[in-house]
Amino acid sequence: MKLLEQLWTFALDYPALLVVPAIGFVLSLVVVRIKTRYINEGVLFCWSPSAxxxxxxxxxxxxxxxxxxxxxxxxxxxxxxxxxxxxxxxxxxxxxxxxxxxxxxxxxxxxxxxxxxxxxxxxxxxxxxxx
Structure with missing residues (x-):
């Protein structure tokens, strides 16, 4: 229980160590979505299978x-x-x-x-x- 309290105190003292990786993860998901949309789906070369x-x-x-x-x-x-x-x-x-x-x-x-x-x-x- 004492270890959990120390981790909680550390997290409250240094919130950037939790927030920055979370923001990085979300931004990487956004980059993957953009890559999928613009490269894999053909938006980049202005073509689609039906057009x-x-x-x-x-x-x-x-x-x-x-x-x-x-x-x-x-x-x-x-x-x-x-x-x-x-x-x-x-x-x-x-x-x-x-x-x-x-x-x-x-x-x-x-x-x-x-x-x-x-x-x-x-x-x-x-x-x-x-x-």
Whole structure:
């Protein structure tokens, strides 16, 4: 009983030794939840299993034009990048996040290049007809 009283007195004299680890534990749970939400559930790469992914449909295909032959389905590559980011933890997270964004941008730029190439060919054809 005397040991219990000494522990109680020690805890009352130094409350920071109990409160700080408790706060650390709660903060670690919050970090794990954030990691789960932003990496494992795909919020980080702006995709979810039910939502269409960026790059699957370009403006040209939404307007009813024919899909280009250079259009790629990035879902497999983005899923692999997502796995790599999850496997490497916080250290490789920023790197793989940037790689995923660059891949999405490259795909949208390729679609824009294809669209502009078609427009250039159409303009050249119109110029040849005018001559």
């Amino acid at each position: 269409p992914r960026e790059g699957e449909r370009t403006n040209a295909t939404e307007e009813g034009e024919m899909s280009t032959e250079n259009e790629l389905d990035l879902s497999i590559a983005l899923e692999k990048i997502h796995e790599l980011a999850a496997a490497e933890g916080d250290l490789g997270h920023e790197y793989w996040y940037t790689v995923g964004k660059l891949l999405k941008r490259a795909n949208s730029m390729q679609a824009e290049i294809d669209s502009l190439s078609k427009e250039l060919e159409r303009c050249r054809a119109m110029l040849n007809k005018a001559d």
